[in-house]
Amino acid sequence: MGKIRVLSDQLINQIAAGEIVERPASVVKELVENALDAGATRIDIEVARGGRERITIRDDGEGMSHEDALLAFEHHATSKLRVAEDLERIASLGFRGEALPSVAAVSRLALRTAERTAGGAAGGTLVEIHGGVIRDVRPIAWAGGTELVVRDLFFNVPARKKFLRADTTESAHIARTVTHYALAWPAVHFTLLSGTRRVIDVPPVRSLDERIHQLFGDEFLADMIPLNTQEEGVRLSGFISGPHQRRASTEAQYFFVNGRMVRDRLLATALSQVYRGIIPGGTYPAAILFVEIPSAEIDVNVHPAKTEIRFRQSWQVQTFIRRTLETAIRTHRPFASLADWTAPAEQPDTPAGEAVTGDPGSAADAVRQRVREALADFSTQPTSPMERRFAFTSVRTGAPDALTLSIDRHPETAAPPPVSGAAVKDTGRWQVLGQWRESFIVAVSPDELLVVDQHVAHERVLYEAFRRQLGERAVPRQRLLVPETLELSPAHREEMDRVANQFAAAGFEIEPFGSGGTVVIKAVPAMANRVEVELLVRDILDRLGDIGASFSIDEVQRRVAAALACHAAVKIHTPLEPEAMQNLVDRLLSAEEPTTCPHGRPVVLRLHIRDLEKGFKRA
Template sequence: MPIRQLPEQLANQIAAGEVVERPASVVKELVENSLDAGADRIRVEVERGGSSLIRVRDNGFGMDAEDAPRALAPHATSKLREAGDLGRIATLGFRGEALPSIASVSRLTLTTRRSAETEGVEVAPGGEGPRMEPAAHPPGTTVEVRDLFYNTPARRKFLRTEKTEFGHIAEVVRRAALGAMDTAFTLAHNDRVHFQLPAVEAWDDSERRVARLLGEQFARNAVHIVQDSGDGLRLSGWVILPTAARGQRDQQYFFVNRRPVRDRLLGHAVAEAYRDVLFQDRYPAYALFLEIDPEEVDVNVHPTKHEVRFSDGRRIHAFIRHALDEALGAVRPETARDKPPAQDPAPAADRGATPRSESSRAGDAAHQGQLGLREAPAAYSALYGQPASEGRGEESAPRTASAPGPLPYEAGEAGGTPPLGHALAQIHGAFILSQTPDGVVMVDQHAAHERITYERLKRDFHDRGIDRQALLVPVTVPLTERQMVVLEEEGEVLERLGIRADAAGPRQALIREAPALLLEADLGALLEKTLDTLARYGSGAPVTEAANEILAEMGCHGSVRVNRRLSREEMDALLRELEQTERGGQCNHGRPTYVHLSMNALDRFFLRGE
């Protein structure tokens, strides 16, 4: 069979198969052209989910009568001049494929006018070339796309329902509106306005836009971030508090130089920052903007331009993870307390330790060690102020919810009250009830102490290694052959983790030194889990990842258990430490460490003022 040159129309239809997947793809390409044209007002109108009509109007630079017909020619663009320009692309579009591809599978009309011109021009594809005629039009460009896929019925039959297709269009415009805050957007469907967003001029405007596009729930639970690397990288945007994480990955937006992207490296960096603060099967939500020298990022790696490639991916990954680590670590009760818990489906109902049987709780009590937060009254007073019971003739004995004793402060004495308030009582041996000036706080004592211990172990490990203490009687631990191999290979890492153990037989080890904070923990089980974790990561993996997982397990083993009775001073000291602990809002497994209920919430609960 002889080789033939494909007709231009057929070649464009083949190209459209990559560029124009559905109506939302058309909207994406046209909106990106409008943004590249400098528009600060863009209106998108669609009918019947975009299959009947897509109209995108902007107030950008527009085109004159000479450039307008060229815009419909294949590979015609004003954004590239030579091959070297591909290495420093700063625009959203650049290939010159979108308009001819769209025109090949629809009835397209382009009307445009430059501000310096008195008359616009209307252009439409024709059999002998573009048809042109004068047209009245304000400065800017309007592109109308009617009867999408009318000449490619195989593609048209794969379109979904009108509602589904419009949902994809709304998502495209939502992304564009997040990435171009300084541009006003209007989206209308079947002559009804879906949303209308003014251009952002001040910080409050950007907050309102984020709330409008991602929901009030996101806005109330988002942490704002701005971080400069000092060497050309800048990250800004919003990330969700771990307690408000979602059950699906539907609110994850990342922009590189205003371009919306889906990139594994960027997603992994975000996931790593949330690694030990998310509950199982929960996902972070975010809208993040990375600014980088265009020469350090290649955007010409996929037809849809959703993927990018960085010249130094490790540097980008490390910067993003570090920036988010700092942002999440800086959240303290005083900044997060007023953000209500997410209403997204559970695990909101499980805000403390996982419910267990009475027998398992008794087992915990039998193996727990000291809390590690008990302080002499004088030292406590010097650090945190006078204890609540001091000067009132009260004992510092553990209290129950039924006999809480006097309040730590009376109404009108709230000045200088710490963010988590002062402890009133211990409830069911598991929770600490605290009063704040504007409500109450309930703290899961095990989850809170788990995070405190974990963060302390992490600091020690990365600074100098965890302090070890010799055991009076070494602990004998039976191990598998694989565990024995890891014990021999990773001895140095184990010592930095606070464990010194020697082989005492073919399948047996002796623990001679253990972390000073964990002497009362089940050291045999801890050693086995540590060796299994090191084996899973392998010697080639960064030791920090394995160490953090091990330290999280150590934090759990060394934390105060359910039914551990605490004095008032111990409870208050735990609250003060939690206030100063990074990521103090969640335990190592992602569960909340405390819940705050304001007086307004309590009033609504009891129908006061109704």
């Protein structure tokens, strides 16, 4: 007897479902697309236990007849295609005829639908399917539109079910999926109910910016740069963030091609390339990008889930997108990159600090003006060429507006336990000479010249102090005189619920406000009393976004501490008192890991006496 056998229909359906239904959010995606293709103007989604227990989707679309309701569960049965050429001009979200049978193959599904006619809704149809097997088909009274109830997802595929994350994680994925479609279809009313909580409720609006306001709030929109450019049949529209609004993850990036939600490497790469050198490594811009292109120029049939696409002329499209993004940033950015200008030559006829003639809106002119102002300030320093080259603030005189660091004045930064003794941590070895460019501390030891980045050094000190507080469950809390309200995206709200206990342990007091995504911040860790609270909380949520269901408390604490230290640390271009500089250096040398900041960047650059002697040919 031969070894090759034809698989049963049930097994075929389960294999096909594995390509389309990855998690509960995949079910929501497919069913929402069906509702949109049916012309729905309102789509209501309800989920229980992150969608693994129940997903209900109702729409007011055109509905289905009795015959179509049965055909919809047959593989490759679709109303979108007739001939092969239709694939080249497909405009609907769904077209393969695989979504419903795939979902029905791995769940207990009930469909209620009625076709809308000129005289109102006709009689409805109920179809119940368990694990791909039809259990019941009968006529029912139904007002019109369609309702799908999906229960016990993956009940018959335990291998797939065990890979689902925590309920809150799956709910966050669903919220992000619904957010995508709400952005792409602002004229449609979307609601999302997770358990008893209303996560999304966005009535129809006329424009994308109104929908962004509904989902993310005014502050998010205020920092975004609008786009709307067309070239050779390709249009790019939407919004991107300015250089100062950056995230710790790609959670705030939404890509669409012809209204279809996509995970596209071409768009992500173009965005990343444009922001390289503008925002720090390891951070990401926010972006809501829509590409409109003739259907014949893309292939949406790459994967059954239809989230991957191919551009026929990918290089030209990527070049257009990158050029459009670069132009938008350059136009709206108040400063230019180093590539936009060259160092000014000597100009004896132009007094230092005098305004440069030219277009006042030119970013390059603005930079040149700031350079001249800096040179004017610099001219007040020692005037000989050698003195000017090496000028820095002396520890004897300090700076008139210098900041005195409070790293040794608060209980949250009490001295660390004694460090066992490598010579590198002998705090008597380093003597601070001064501050250079109000950003770097210059110090010496018996054998070395050292340059310390004051921001990352302070970051390391604060990070270790806060980790000790968390470990000892003794985080001092500072109540805000005026509580701050914060509008969170649906995904961020789910993330906040998931790690609420860790936020409380870290010294935050945050409570929900109303039924939407608004929260009220009433208290913060004492170490954060000088930071922008909203930016700090958003940054923490971004940093926690990719932690899985089985996250460790230590990993959460590490990320919270890293975010807090980054925001609370003294910034560059900040003058420091001599005592503060010496204090910071001493505390750094007492740290457990004084060589890098919590993000892995170096803290100190060293120049050994041997290297100096070699440079002066004394070796």
